Amino acid sequence: xxxxxxxxxxxxxxxxxxxxxxxxxxxxxxxxxxxxxxxxxxxxxxxxxxxxxxxxxxxxxxxxxxxxxxxxxxxxxxxxxxxxxxxxxxxxxxxxxxxxxxxxxxxxxxxxxxxxxxxxxxxxxxxxxxxxxxxxxxxxxxxxxxxxxxxxxxxxxxxxxxxxxxxxxxxxxxxxxxxxxxxxxxxxxxxxxxxxxxxxxxxxxxxxxxxxxxxxxxxxxxxxxxxxxxxxxxxxxxxxxxxxxxxxxxxxxxxxxxxxxxxxxxxxxxxxxxxxxxxxxxxxxxxxxxxxxxxxxxxxxxxxxxxxxxxxxxxxxxxxxxxxxxxxxxxxxxxxxxxxxxxxxxxxxxxxxxxxxxxxxxxxxxxxxxxxxxxxxxxxxxxxxxxxxxxxxxxxxxxxxxxxxxxxxxxxxxxxxxxxxxxxxxxxxxxxxxxxxxxxxxxxxxxxxxxxxxxxxxxxxxxxxxxxxxxxxxxxxxxxxxxxxxxxxxxxxxxxxxxxxxxxxxxxxxxxxxxxxxxxxxxxxxxxxxxxxxxxxxxxxxxxxxxxxxxxxxxxxxxxxxxxxxxxxxxxxxxxxxxxxxxxxxxxxxxxxxxxxxxxxxxxxxxxxxxxxxxxxxxxxxxxxxxxxxxxxxxxxxxxxxxxxxxxxxxxxxxxxxxxxxxxxxxxxxxxxxxxxxxxxxxxxxxxxxxxxxxxx
Numbered sequence: 201x202x203x204x205x206x207x208x209x210x211x212x213x214x215x216x217x218x219x220x221x222x223x224x225x226x227x228x229x230x231x232x233x234x235x236x237x238x239x240x241x242x243x244x245x246x247x248x249x250x251x252x253x254x255x256x257x258x259x260x261x262x263x264x265x266x267x268x269x270x271x272x273x274x275x276x277x278x279x280x281x282x283x284x285x286x287x288x289x290x291x292x293x294x295x296x297x298x299x300x301x302x303x304x305x306x307x308x309x310x311x312x313x314x315x316x317x318x319x320x321x322x323x324x325x326x327x328x329x330x331x332x333x334x335x336x337x338x339x340x341x342x343x344x345x346x347x348x349x350x351x352x353x354x355x356x357x358x359x360x361x362x363x364x365x366x367x368x369x370x371x372x373x374x375x376x377x378x379x380x381x382x383x384x385x386x387x388x389x390x391x392x393x394x395x396x397x398x399x400x401x402x403x404x405x406x407x408x409x410x411x412x413x414x415x416x417x418x419x420x421x422x423x424x425x426x427x428x429x430x431x432x433x434x435x436x437x438x439x440x441x442x443x444x445x446x447x448x449x450x451x452x453x454x455x456x457x458x459x460x461x462x463x464x465x466x467x468x469x470x471x472x473x474x475x476x477x478x479x480x481x482x483x484x485x486x487x488x489x490x491x492x493x494x495x496x497x498x499x500x501x502x503x504x505x506x507x508x509x510x511x512x513x514x515x516x517x518x519x520x521x522x523x524x525x526x527x528x529x530x531x532x533x534x535x536x537x538x539x540x541x542x543x544x545x546x547x548x549x550x551x552x553x554x555x556x557x558x559x560x561x562x563x564x565x566x567x568x569x570x571x572x573x574x575x576x577x578x579x580x581x582x583x584x585x586x587x588x589x590x591x592x593x594x595x596x597x598x599x600x601x602x603x604x605x606x607x608x609x610x611x612x613x614x615x616x617x618x619x620x621x622x623x624x625x626x627x628x629x630x631x632x633x634x635x636x637x638x639x640x641x642x643x644x645x646x647x648x649x650x651x652x653x654x655x656x657x658x659x660x661x662x663x664x665x666x667x668x669x670x671x672x673x674x675x676x677x678x679x680x681x682x683x684x685x686x687x688x689x690x691x692x693x694x695x696x697x698x699x700x701x702x703x704x705x706x707x708x709x710x711x712x713x714x715x716x717x718x719x720x721x722x723x724x725x726x727x728x729x730x731x732x733x734x735x736x737x738x739x740x741x742x743x744x745x746x747x748x749x750x751x752x753x754x755x756x757x758x759x760x761x762x763x764x765x766x767x768x769x770x771x772x773x774x775x776x777x778x779x780x781x782x783x784x785x786x787x788x789x790x791x792x793x794x795x796x797x798x799x800x801x802x803x804x805x806x807x808x809x810x811x812x813x814x815x816x817x818x819x820x821x822x823x824x825x826x827x828x829x830x831x832x833x834x835x836x837x838x839x840x841x842x843x844x845x846x847x848x849x850x851x852x853x854x855x856x857x858x859x860x861x862x863x864x865x866x867x868x869x870x871x872x873x874x875x876x877x878x879x880x881x882x883x884x885x886x887x888x889x890x891x892x893x894x895x896x897x
Contacts, residue, residue, distance in 0.1 A: 201272055204232060204279070216275070220282065230267060233278040237271075252278060257322045259665070260646075262315035264335060264346035283344055285336030288392075292331060292399055302427050305396045306461040311343035313458070316389060317449045317646035319345075320382050329388035330369045331395055367411055368401050372441050375412045383443035390438025390446075397423040397431065402439065416441075430457040454642035462645065463595055463615070515888060516874065518550065518560070519865055520584075521851035522826070522882035528851050528865050531560050532586040540875040543884040544602030545656065547620075548584070550875075550886060555596030557589035557609060589638070601654035601706075602879070603672075608659050609638055614648035616641040616661055624657040625688025626672040632688060643690045644669060655706030660713075661690065666700045668693040668713060668755075676709040677753035678724035684753065695755055696721065707773025707825075713755055718767035718783065720758040725751055729807035730778050730791030732758040736808055748807065760790065760809050772878065774825030779832075780809075785819030787812045787832055795828035795844035796858030814860040815840065824878035831883050832860065833873045837890065839863040841883075849881050 204221040207229075211218035216235035223230050255266035255278070265281035285291070288308065312334060319326055326333075326345065333347040371387035394402040402420040405411035414420075418441040423432055434457060440446050452458060515537035519528040531548075538550040538558060548560040563585050595617075599610040606620030606627060617638035618627040625632060628641040647663040658672030658679060669690035670679040677684055680693045695701055700716040710724030710731055722731035726749045729736075733756060735747035747759075758764045763780060766788075770781035777791025777798060789798040790809040799812040812832075819835040829843030829850060840860040841850040851863045865871070870890035877884045 201277075204230070206232075221279075223279075229282045229284070231280050231282045233280065234272075235276045235278070237274060237276050252276075254324055255280065257324065258319060260315055260318040262311045262342070262344050263318060264344050280346070281344070283335035283346070284338040285340050287332050288334040288336060288343070288396075289331035291336060291340060292395060295399055297399065299399065299424060299426065300396060302431060303461070305393070305427075305431070306458065307341075307465065308343050308396060309393055310453070310458050310461045310465055312345060312389065312392060313449055313452055314462075314646060315343070315345045316385060317453070320385070320449060321646055325382060326385050326388070328369075329385055329392065331392055334392065367408060368403055370415065371443070372416050372418065373443055375415055381443075382449075383446050386438055386446045386449070387443075390435055393438060394420065394423065394435050397427060397435065428457070430455070450642050450645070453645045454640070459640060462640070515553075517865075517867065517887050519885045519887070520548065520560075520882060521863075522829075522847060522849045523880075524847050525882075526848035526851075528863060528885075530866070531584050534558065534586060534588070537888060538874070538886045540599060541884045541886045542600050542602040542654075542877045543879045543882055544607070544654070545604045545880050547602050547605075547607060548884050549600045549602055549607060550884075551597050551600050555598060555612060557597045557600060558586065559589060560584040560586055595638075599652060601652050601659070602877075603654035603659070603706075604656045606654070607638075608652050608654045610649055610652050610661075614650065614664070616644050616649050616652060618659075622688075624673040625686055626654075626657055626659060628659065628671045628688070628690050630689040641690060651703055653704045653706045653711075655711070656708050658706060658711070660693075660704035660706055660711055662701050662704050662713075666695070666702075666716075668695055668701050668704060670711070676725040677751055678706075678709050678711050680711055680723040680753070680755045682753050693755065696757065699757070705771060705773060707778070708775050710773055711755075712771055712773060712778075714768060714771060718769060720763060720768050720771065720780070721755040722758060723752045723755045728776055728790075728792040728805075729760060730773070730776060732760040732763040732778070732780075732790050732809060734760050734807050736760040760807075763788065763790070763809050770820075770822055772823050772825045774830070774878070775827040775880075777825060777830075779823040779825050779830055781820045781823055785821070785835065787815055787820040787823055789830060797825070797828050797830050797843035799830070799842055800856075800859045812860065814842075822873070822876050824876045824883065826878040826883065827880050829878075829881075831863075831876060831878055833876055837871050837873055837887075839865070839873065839885065847881055849883075851883065 267279040369388040371384040518531040537553040541550040596612040609617040674686040703714040713721040733749040767783040822833040824831040875886040
């Protein structure tokens, strides 16, 4: 107890005393639950050990945080987070007969649902969910569930039989002694929602037999008519006598009634620091990999042409080339700064510094450029219309990833939204239905997603806890699930032991993970060894394959030297090749070299990674791969391309297209390259003025 100073006793539970203490290390208030062990029965000791075991598994903003446990004076001491706002039961009692408005009810409810979703995802039943075990912060805005003393960790398909829990909240199947699973917690959730709406319990009686009869009948007084029919219907669904008819937590969160409170929650309440902070990749730029690449590269001097003098530089400029544009075209822009861009086969998108999604689209039919003069054959360059995404009010986007005919967005609170074509299940909504406006991927609501990537027809996402999810088309094993099956909702991916996923990226028919230790994991088509999965060693300056892999159904570490030896900080996958950037700023390419996309390499069929010649003086920061070309961004802001030049893919004059050549953007001031994205035959690039460095004295 030398680390804590007792302040007062705040409660007495079934097994011990609850103290409010001051943690001396940081002067933080914490709760210490004191459970005497010398007078415990064997079952009581098991229950105390179970509480510690359960708490260690749970890390969520809406679950009371566990700190540590230790023995002190023949008692087990469990240190956990203090919630100064008291219990939800006390909050309801103080209301008297003054009903809560529906917005407040749903604000509390969705937080409880998110917490319970996290608990169930760990194969844990709470088994004593009630308003007395739901705690509030001092502002009565944030909800946290606690008291896992009688929780039970389940095997994947086991059912619990023990009748436990507070009688007013137990489910009908418990009253009958039937086996039960998570649906009993759903019943208790319905009891809590009813209590929020009516300020009284759904089932109360003078004695236990009478209470059981009430629960078994499933009858309770209706809530006030002031509440919406949707809320009344949700309560009826949660308190259905048949457990199979009660909705899953994912179904609850996907209901229209809950979507807006969920979005408001992550916008208004703000993020809550998790126990385990994210570990950034060493020297990796800030924005994610894949087609929607990003990061910052400093330009120390102006090498990129000239602009009109006297005009202040724009907050940012967006350039595109390829798909018929033979030179970089500056896209129309709002007066804002774009920090990340992504291009798919059919759409171009970006994210502004303020968190808005911006799109560039071809103009309506009839408004595109035509011949400059009657009889002339020269055409104007195709133009684009710039617009903000409609209906984004209250949501802050931090990342966008474009696929073929669909778009994936990530909010600053870790929520994934998708819209566009639902073919191949790319939207993750369990259907193949198209969606015109961004819709939450409800299966991921219990996780805080940090980054997403989209391929032509599949998506990957990674969470703060290093969990990876994939969905969409599964042929070639691109989902990393061990099969070639497609999935229309997110599936958790098995990652090799001792690898902590940090970033994900998608190609046409393959996927990669970059780990916290700067290693590559890959799955999908390894044609031409484009993923570096062949076992290749290096001896006397020559590399030679000893074991080839054509297709990988599970994520596997790269085996081709030097990709399996160097620290990799950046990567991208093209149609038939890929490229990586090492911590030292070198660029390696691997795969097909049919169009020179690997660089000035004589061979067209070598399966060995190639250190690109012509970039010796460039410290590479980012790389992008298209169908048969490669784009590199140097740490000093230079942009180089090589490979197939047809339809303007390289954005420069055709000289030696197999050798890296510079792309001139026409900026008249030093720039930073904020983000680069390649897809098929086009490139999208976001730049902004560089911060001038003071001259040394």
